Amino acid sequence: MTGGSTPKDPAPKDRASRTASGAQTAIRLGTRASRLAVAQSQDIADRLAKVSGRPVELVTVTSEGDTNRASLASLGGTGVFASALREALVAHEVDVLVHSLKDLPTAPYPGLTIGAVPKRADARDVLVARNGATVETLPEGATVGTGSPRRAAQLRADRPDLDVVDIRGNIDTRLARVEDDLDAIVLAAAGLGRIGRLDAATELLDLGFWPSAPGQGALAVEIRADEDDRNLLAALRKIEHAPTRLTVTAEREILAKLEAGCSAPIGATAVIDAEMLLVSATVYSPDGSEYRTASHAAMLDGSAQDRLDEALSVAGRVADELLENGAAELADLPATSGPGTDEPDTGHTAGPGLATPAE
Numbered sequence: 210m211t212g213g214s215t216p217k218d219p220a221p222k223d224r225a226s227r228t229a230s231g232a233q234t235a236i237r238l239g240t241r242a243s244r245l246a247v248a249q250s251q252d253i254a255d256r257l258a259k260v261s262g263r264p265v266e267l268v269t270v271t272s273e274g275d276t277n278r279a280s281l282a283s284l285g286g287t288g289v290f291a292s293a294l295r296e297a298l299v300a301h302e303v304d305v306l307v308h309s310l311k312d313l314p315t316a317p318y319p320g321l322t323i324g325a326v327p328k329r330a331d332a333r334d335v336l337v338a339r340n341g342a343t344v345e346t347l348p349e350g351a352t353v354g355t356g357s358p359r360r361a362a363q364l365r366a367d368r369p370d371l372d373v374v375d376i377r378g379n380i381d382t383r384l385a386r387v388e389d390d391l392d393a394i395v396l397a398a399a400g401l402g403r404i405g406r407l408d409a410a411t412e413l414l415d416l417g418f419w420p421s422a423p424g425q426g427a428l429a430v431e432i433r434a435d436e437d438d439r440n441l442l443a444a445l446r447k448i449e450h451a452p453t454r455l456t457v458t459a460e461r462e463i464l465a466k467l468e469a470g471c472s473a474p475i476g477a478t479a480v481i482d483a484e485m486l487l488v489s490a491t492v493y494s495p496d497g498s499e500y501r502t503a504s505h506a507a508m509l510d511g512s513a514q515d516r517l518d519e520a521l522s523v524a525g526r527v528a529d530e531l532l533e534n535g536a537a538e539l540a541d542l543p544a545t546s547g548p549g550t551d552e553p554d555t556g557h558t559a560g561p562g563l564a565t566p567a568e
Protein backbone atom coordinates (compact mmCIF):
# COMPACT_ATOMS: atom_id res chain seq x y z
CA MET A 210 0.00 0.00 0.00
CA THR A 211 1.39 3.40 -0.90
CA GLY A 212 0.56 5.70 1.95
CA GLY A 213 -1.56 8.61 0.80
CA SER A 214 -0.91 11.63 2.94
CA THR A 215 -4.42 13.06 3.04
CA PRO A 216 -6.86 10.39 4.24
CA LYS A 217 -10.23 10.55 2.53
CA ASP A 218 -13.32 11.04 4.61
CA PRO A 219 -13.88 7.70 6.26
CA ALA A 220 -17.27 6.39 5.25
CA PRO A 221 -17.88 3.72 7.82
CA LYS A 222 -20.33 1.03 6.86
CA ASP A 223 -21.99 1.19 10.22
CA ARG A 224 -22.56 4.49 11.87
CA ALA A 225 -21.43 4.93 15.43
CA SER A 226 -23.98 6.28 17.89
CA ARG A 227 -21.95 9.48 18.06
CA THR A 228 -20.23 11.41 15.32
CA ALA A 229 -16.60 12.48 15.67
CA SER A 230 -17.74 15.79 17.08
CA GLY A 231 -19.70 14.03 19.80
CA ALA A 232 -23.17 14.78 18.46
CA GLN A 233 -25.68 11.97 18.72
CA THR A 234 -26.56 10.19 15.50
CA ALA A 235 -30.23 9.65 14.90
CA ILE A 236 -31.53 6.09 14.57
CA ARG A 237 -33.36 5.95 11.23
CA LEU A 238 -36.54 3.87 11.33
CA GLY A 239 -37.99 2.88 7.96
CA THR A 240 -41.76 2.67 7.71
CA ARG A 241 -44.60 2.39 5.25
CA ALA A 242 -46.83 5.42 5.06
CA SER A 243 -50.09 3.77 6.14
CA ARG A 244 -51.75 4.96 9.31
CA LEU A 245 -51.20 1.60 11.02
CA ALA A 246 -47.53 1.38 9.96
CA VAL A 247 -46.82 4.92 11.13
CA ALA A 248 -48.66 4.37 14.42
CA GLN A 249 -46.71 1.25 15.32
CA SER A 250 -43.44 2.66 13.99
CA GLN A 251 -43.89 5.84 16.03
CA ASP A 252 -44.64 3.80 19.12
CA ILE A 253 -41.41 1.82 18.74
CA ALA A 254 -39.49 4.99 17.77
CA ASP A 255 -40.60 6.64 21.02
CA ARG A 256 -39.53 3.63 23.07
CA LEU A 257 -36.18 3.35 21.27
CA ALA A 258 -35.52 7.07 21.76
CA LYS A 259 -36.22 6.71 25.46
CA VAL A 260 -33.97 3.70 26.07
CA SER A 261 -31.15 4.78 23.72
CA GLY A 262 -31.10 8.48 24.60
CA ARG A 263 -30.88 9.24 20.88
CA PRO A 264 -33.29 10.83 18.43
CA VAL A 265 -35.18 8.35 16.26
CA GLU A 266 -36.40 9.61 12.91
CA LEU A 267 -39.09 7.99 10.76
CA VAL A 268 -38.18 7.49 7.09
CA THR A 269 -41.11 6.67 4.80
CA VAL A 270 -40.47 3.94 2.24
CA THR A 271 -43.08 3.23 -0.45
CA SER A 272 -43.67 -0.38 -1.40
CA GLU A 273 -45.52 -2.05 -4.23
CA GLY A 274 -48.09 -3.30 -1.76
CA ASP A 275 -48.99 0.32 -1.07
CA THR A 276 -49.23 1.59 -4.63
CA ASN A 277 -50.52 -1.39 -6.59
CA ARG A 278 -54.31 -1.50 -6.56
CA ALA A 279 -54.42 -5.10 -7.79
CA SER A 280 -55.33 -7.89 -5.43
CA LEU A 281 -52.41 -8.73 -3.21
CA ALA A 282 -52.53 -12.30 -4.48
CA SER A 283 -51.60 -11.12 -7.96
CA LEU A 284 -48.56 -9.29 -6.65
CA GLY A 285 -46.92 -12.64 -6.21
CA GLY A 286 -46.64 -13.37 -2.61
CA THR A 287 -46.09 -12.63 0.98
CA GLY A 288 -43.77 -9.89 1.97
CA VAL A 289 -44.94 -7.39 -0.65
CA PHE A 290 -44.98 -4.78 2.09
CA ALA A 291 -41.73 -5.88 3.64
CA SER A 292 -39.49 -6.12 0.59
CA ALA A 293 -38.98 -2.43 -0.26
CA LEU A 294 -38.34 -1.71 3.41
CA ARG A 295 -35.88 -4.55 3.65
CA GLU A 296 -34.00 -3.36 0.59
CA ALA A 297 -33.64 0.05 2.24
CA LEU A 298 -32.34 -1.59 5.41
CA VAL A 299 -29.80 -3.72 3.53
CA ALA A 300 -28.68 -0.59 1.65
CA HIS A 301 -28.02 1.25 4.94
CA GLU A 302 -30.67 3.85 4.09
CA VAL A 303 -32.36 3.06 7.41
CA ASP A 304 -31.24 1.26 10.57
CA VAL A 305 -34.38 -0.45 11.85
CA LEU A 306 -37.74 -1.60 10.53
CA VAL A 307 -40.93 -2.29 12.43
CA HIS A 308 -43.11 -5.04 10.98
CA SER A 309 -46.40 -6.60 12.00
CA LEU A 310 -44.99 -10.02 12.74
CA LYS A 311 -47.95 -11.76 11.15
CA ASP A 312 -47.17 -10.15 7.78
CA LEU A 313 -43.53 -11.24 7.83
CA PRO A 314 -42.66 -14.40 5.88
CA THR A 315 -41.17 -17.14 8.05
CA ALA A 316 -38.13 -17.60 5.80
CA PRO A 317 -35.08 -15.68 7.02
CA TYR A 318 -34.02 -12.71 4.89
CA PRO A 319 -30.33 -12.69 3.94
CA GLY A 320 -28.32 -10.20 5.96
CA LEU A 321 -31.18 -9.25 8.30
CA THR A 322 -32.32 -10.43 11.70
CA ILE A 323 -35.15 -9.76 14.16
CA GLY A 324 -33.39 -7.53 16.69
CA ALA A 325 -36.31 -7.30 19.09
CA VAL A 326 -39.82 -8.61 19.62
CA PRO A 327 -41.63 -6.20 21.96
CA LYS A 328 -44.51 -7.18 24.22
CA ARG A 329 -47.46 -8.40 22.26
CA ALA A 330 -50.76 -6.51 22.05
CA ASP A 331 -54.12 -8.32 22.02
CA ALA A 332 -53.83 -11.31 19.66
CA ARG A 333 -57.59 -11.56 19.12
CA ASP A 334 -59.74 -10.68 16.15
CA VAL A 335 -62.78 -8.49 16.60
CA LEU A 336 -66.08 -8.14 14.84
CA VAL A 337 -67.10 -4.63 13.81
CA ALA A 338 -70.81 -4.80 13.05
CA ARG A 339 -73.78 -2.53 12.46
CA ASN A 340 -76.15 -2.08 15.37
CA GLY A 341 -73.70 -3.54 17.88
CA ALA A 342 -74.20 -7.06 16.55
CA THR A 343 -72.12 -10.09 17.52
CA VAL A 344 -71.43 -13.08 15.27
CA GLU A 345 -74.33 -14.82 16.96
CA THR A 346 -76.82 -11.99 16.52
CA LEU A 347 -75.95 -11.03 12.92
CA PRO A 348 -79.08 -11.38 10.80
CA GLU A 349 -79.50 -14.48 8.63
CA GLY A 350 -77.46 -14.11 5.42
CA ALA A 351 -75.63 -11.00 6.66
CA THR A 352 -72.64 -9.79 4.61
CA VAL A 353 -69.32 -9.95 6.44
CA GLY A 354 -66.13 -8.60 4.88
CA THR A 355 -62.66 -10.05 5.27
CA GLY A 356 -59.70 -10.61 2.97
CA SER A 357 -58.35 -13.41 5.11
CA PRO A 358 -59.05 -17.04 4.12
CA ARG A 359 -58.65 -18.00 7.80
CA ARG A 360 -61.30 -15.54 8.97
CA ALA A 361 -63.57 -16.52 6.08
CA ALA A 362 -63.30 -20.20 6.99
CA GLN A 363 -63.91 -19.48 10.69
CA LEU A 364 -66.99 -17.39 9.91
CA ARG A 365 -68.38 -20.10 7.63
CA ALA A 366 -67.63 -22.80 10.21
CA ASP A 367 -69.71 -20.93 12.79
CA ARG A 368 -72.36 -19.41 10.57
CA PRO A 369 -72.68 -21.17 7.20
CA ASP A 370 -75.54 -18.81 6.31
CA LEU A 371 -73.33 -15.70 6.27
CA ASP A 372 -72.28 -14.13 2.98
CA VAL A 373 -68.52 -13.71 3.38
CA VAL A 374 -67.23 -10.96 1.09
CA ASP A 375 -63.57 -10.58 0.06
CA ILE A 376 -62.42 -7.06 0.94
CA ARG A 377 -59.06 -5.28 0.70
CA GLY A 378 -57.57 -2.03 1.79
CA ASN A 379 -56.32 -0.40 4.93
CA ILE A 380 -58.20 -0.43 8.20
CA ASP A 381 -59.99 2.89 7.60
CA THR A 382 -61.16 1.73 4.18
CA ARG A 383 -62.49 -1.46 5.69
CA LEU A 384 -64.22 0.29 8.59
CA ALA A 385 -65.96 2.54 6.09
CA ARG A 386 -67.51 -0.50 4.42
CA VAL A 387 -69.56 -1.19 7.57
CA GLU A 388 -71.12 2.28 7.26
CA ASP A 389 -71.50 1.69 3.56
CA ASP A 390 -72.41 -1.73 2.15
CA LEU A 391 -71.52 -4.48 4.63
CA ASP A 392 -73.16 -5.69 7.83
CA ALA A 393 -69.84 -6.44 9.50
CA ILE A 394 -66.10 -6.97 9.08
CA VAL A 395 -63.50 -8.92 11.03
CA LEU A 396 -60.22 -7.20 11.95
CA ALA A 397 -57.31 -7.60 14.34
CA ALA A 398 -57.88 -6.00 17.74
CA ALA A 399 -54.23 -4.92 17.75
CA GLY A 400 -54.48 -2.95 14.52
CA LEU A 401 -57.67 -1.20 15.61
CA GLY A 402 -56.11 -0.42 18.95
CA ARG A 403 -52.96 1.02 17.39
CA ILE A 404 -54.93 3.51 15.32
CA GLY A 405 -57.16 4.34 18.29
CA ARG A 406 -60.35 2.77 16.91
CA LEU A 407 -60.94 -0.17 19.23
CA ASP A 408 -64.22 1.54 20.14
CA ALA A 409 -65.59 0.35 16.79
CA ALA A 410 -65.39 -3.31 17.86
CA THR A 411 -68.73 -4.89 18.70
CA GLU A 412 -67.33 -8.30 19.76
CA LEU A 413 -63.94 -9.60 20.85
CA LEU A 414 -63.58 -13.08 19.35
CA ASP A 415 -62.35 -15.72 21.78
CA LEU A 416 -59.06 -17.34 20.74
CA GLY A 417 -60.44 -20.75 21.66
CA PHE A 418 -62.90 -20.83 18.77
CA TRP A 419 -61.28 -18.06 16.70
CA PRO A 420 -57.52 -18.68 16.85
CA SER A 421 -55.83 -15.76 15.10
CA ALA A 422 -52.93 -15.61 12.67
CA PRO A 423 -49.52 -16.77 13.89
CA GLY A 424 -47.80 -13.72 15.40
CA GLN A 425 -50.91 -11.53 15.32
CA GLY A 426 -50.67 -8.57 17.67
CA ALA A 427 -46.88 -8.76 17.87
CA LEU A 428 -44.30 -6.54 16.20
CA ALA A 429 -40.83 -7.42 14.95
CA VAL A 430 -38.00 -4.89 14.97
CA GLU A 431 -35.67 -5.87 12.16
CA ILE A 432 -32.01 -4.85 11.86
CA ARG A 433 -28.97 -5.80 9.80
CA ALA A 434 -27.45 -9.05 11.08
CA ASP A 435 -24.02 -7.40 11.25
CA GLU A 436 -25.22 -4.25 13.06
CA ASP A 437 -22.44 -3.11 15.38
CA ASP A 438 -24.01 0.03 16.87
CA ARG A 439 -23.75 -1.04 20.51
CA ASN A 440 -26.09 1.65 21.77
CA LEU A 441 -28.77 0.50 19.33
CA LEU A 442 -28.23 -3.18 20.19
CA ALA A 443 -28.53 -2.40 23.91
CA ALA A 444 -31.70 -0.39 23.29
CA LEU A 445 -33.24 -3.30 21.39
CA ARG A 446 -32.50 -5.65 24.28
CA LYS A 447 -34.42 -3.28 26.53
CA ILE A 448 -37.59 -3.42 24.44
CA GLU A 449 -37.34 -7.18 23.89
CA HIS A 450 -40.10 -9.21 25.60
CA ALA A 451 -38.89 -12.80 25.99
CA PRO A 452 -42.32 -14.44 26.52
CA THR A 453 -43.62 -12.81 23.33
CA ARG A 454 -40.54 -13.93 21.39
CA LEU A 455 -41.17 -17.45 22.64
CA THR A 456 -44.88 -17.64 21.84
CA VAL A 457 -44.64 -16.06 18.39
CA THR A 458 -41.65 -18.25 17.54
CA ALA A 459 -43.79 -21.30 18.32
CA GLU A 460 -46.74 -20.01 16.29
CA ARG A 461 -44.58 -19.13 13.29
CA GLU A 462 -42.79 -22.47 13.42
CA ILE A 463 -46.12 -24.16 12.73
CA LEU A 464 -46.59 -21.99 9.65
CA ALA A 465 -43.07 -22.83 8.49
CA LYS A 466 -43.52 -26.57 9.07
CA LEU A 467 -46.78 -26.56 7.15
CA GLU A 468 -45.05 -24.54 4.42
CA ALA A 469 -47.92 -22.12 4.58
CA GLY A 470 -47.98 -18.43 3.77
CA CYS A 471 -49.27 -15.66 5.99
CA SER A 472 -52.81 -15.95 4.64
CA ALA A 473 -53.21 -19.71 4.74
CA PRO A 474 -56.36 -20.77 6.61
CA ILE A 475 -54.41 -21.47 9.80
CA GLY A 476 -54.96 -20.11 13.27
CA ALA A 477 -52.32 -20.59 15.96
CA THR A 478 -52.20 -19.63 19.61
CA ALA A 479 -49.31 -20.04 22.01
CA VAL A 480 -49.53 -18.91 25.62
CA ILE A 481 -47.33 -19.24 28.66
CA ASP A 482 -49.14 -20.06 31.87
CA ALA A 483 -47.04 -20.59 35.00
CA GLU A 484 -43.95 -21.66 33.02
CA MET A 485 -46.04 -24.00 30.91
CA LEU A 486 -46.03 -23.31 27.18
CA LEU A 487 -49.29 -24.28 25.46
CA VAL A 488 -49.34 -24.30 21.68
CA SER A 489 -52.37 -25.06 19.59
CA ALA A 490 -53.24 -24.60 15.96
CA THR A 491 -56.21 -25.15 13.69
CA VAL A 492 -56.18 -25.65 9.94
CA TYR A 493 -59.41 -25.07 8.00
CA SER A 494 -60.80 -26.13 4.68
CA PRO A 495 -61.53 -22.91 2.75
CA ASP A 496 -65.29 -23.34 3.15
CA GLY A 497 -64.97 -23.90 6.89
CA SER A 498 -66.86 -27.20 6.69
CA GLU A 499 -63.90 -29.11 8.11
CA TYR A 500 -60.98 -28.35 10.33
CA ARG A 501 -58.20 -30.05 12.30
CA THR A 502 -56.85 -28.89 15.63
CA ALA A 503 -53.74 -30.04 17.49
CA SER A 504 -52.39 -28.89 20.85
CA HIS A 505 -49.23 -29.70 22.80
CA ALA A 506 -47.59 -28.30 25.90
CA ALA A 507 -44.26 -28.37 27.69
CA MET A 508 -42.71 -26.99 30.84
CA LEU A 509 -40.18 -24.27 30.19
CA ASP A 510 -36.89 -24.12 32.03
CA GLY A 511 -33.21 -23.56 31.42
CA SER A 512 -31.56 -20.83 29.40
CA ALA A 513 -33.30 -18.54 26.95
CA GLN A 514 -31.95 -20.74 24.16
CA ASP A 515 -33.26 -23.92 25.85
CA ARG A 516 -36.66 -22.31 26.11
CA LEU A 517 -36.66 -21.28 22.45
CA ASP A 518 -35.60 -24.81 21.45
CA GLU A 519 -38.45 -26.22 23.56
CA ALA A 520 -40.91 -23.83 21.91
CA LEU A 521 -39.77 -24.98 18.47
CA SER A 522 -40.08 -28.60 19.50
CA VAL A 523 -43.62 -28.20 20.88
CA ALA A 524 -44.65 -26.34 17.73
CA GLY A 525 -43.08 -29.11 15.65
CA ARG A 526 -45.25 -31.68 17.41
CA VAL A 527 -48.36 -29.59 16.73
CA ALA A 528 -47.45 -29.31 13.05
CA ASP A 529 -46.65 -33.02 12.76
CA GLU A 530 -49.99 -33.97 14.28
CA LEU A 531 -51.85 -31.62 11.94
CA LEU A 532 -50.06 -33.14 8.95
CA GLU A 533 -50.80 -36.68 10.18
CA ASN A 534 -54.45 -35.70 10.33
CA GLY A 535 -54.52 -34.48 6.76
CA ALA A 536 -54.28 -30.73 7.37
CA ALA A 537 -52.17 -30.11 4.26
CA GLU A 538 -54.72 -31.74 1.98
CA LEU A 539 -57.59 -30.02 3.78
CA ALA A 540 -56.16 -26.54 3.30
CA ASP A 541 -54.38 -27.35 0.03
CA LEU A 542 -50.92 -26.64 1.47
CA PRO A 543 -47.76 -27.88 -0.21
CA ALA A 544 -46.56 -29.67 2.94
CA THR A 545 -48.22 -32.96 2.08
CA SER A 546 -45.24 -35.11 3.02
CA GLY A 547 -46.13 -35.53 6.68
CA PRO A 548 -43.68 -36.05 9.51
CA GLY A 549 -40.54 -38.07 9.07
CA THR A 550 -39.64 -36.78 5.64
CA ASP A 551 -38.05 -33.59 6.87
CA GLU A 552 -35.90 -32.17 4.14
CA PRO A 553 -33.36 -29.44 4.77
CA ASP A 554 -35.24 -26.15 4.94
CA THR A 555 -35.53 -25.63 1.22
CA GLY A 556 -39.28 -25.46 0.96
CA HIS A 557 -39.79 -22.22 2.83
CA THR A 558 -38.27 -19.80 0.39
CA ALA A 559 -40.50 -20.43 -2.59
CA GLY A 560 -43.46 -22.41 -3.77
CA PRO A 561 -47.20 -21.95 -4.05
CA GLY A 562 -47.70 -21.92 -0.29
CA LEU A 563 -45.93 -18.61 -0.05
CA ALA A 564 -47.66 -16.99 -2.99
CA THR A 565 -50.57 -15.78 -0.96
CA PRO A 566 -51.67 -12.34 0.17
CA ALA A 567 -51.25 -10.87 3.60
CA GLU A 568 -54.29 -10.80 5.85
Ligand SMILES: NCc1[nH]cc(CCC(=O)O)c1CC(=O)O
Nearest residue numbers: 309396397399400425426567568
Ligand atom coordinates in the same frame (compact mmCIF):
# COMPACT_ATOMS: atom_id res chain seq x y z
N1 LIG B 1 -52.38 -7.62 7.06
C1 LIG B 1 -53.03 -6.59 7.71
C2 LIG B 1 -52.60 -6.41 9.11
N2 LIG B 1 -51.35 -6.63 9.48
C3 LIG B 1 -51.24 -6.36 10.82
C4 LIG B 1 -52.49 -5.97 11.26
C5 LIG B 1 -52.76 -5.53 12.64
C6 LIG B 1 -52.66 -6.59 13.67
C7 LIG B 1 -51.28 -7.08 13.96
O1 LIG B 1 -50.31 -6.30 14.01
O2 LIG B 1 -51.12 -8.28 14.17
C8 LIG B 1 -53.37 -6.01 10.18
C9 LIG B 1 -54.79 -5.64 10.15
C10 LIG B 1 -55.75 -6.78 10.40
O3 LIG B 1 -55.40 -7.95 10.23
O4 LIG B 1 -56.90 -6.50 10.74
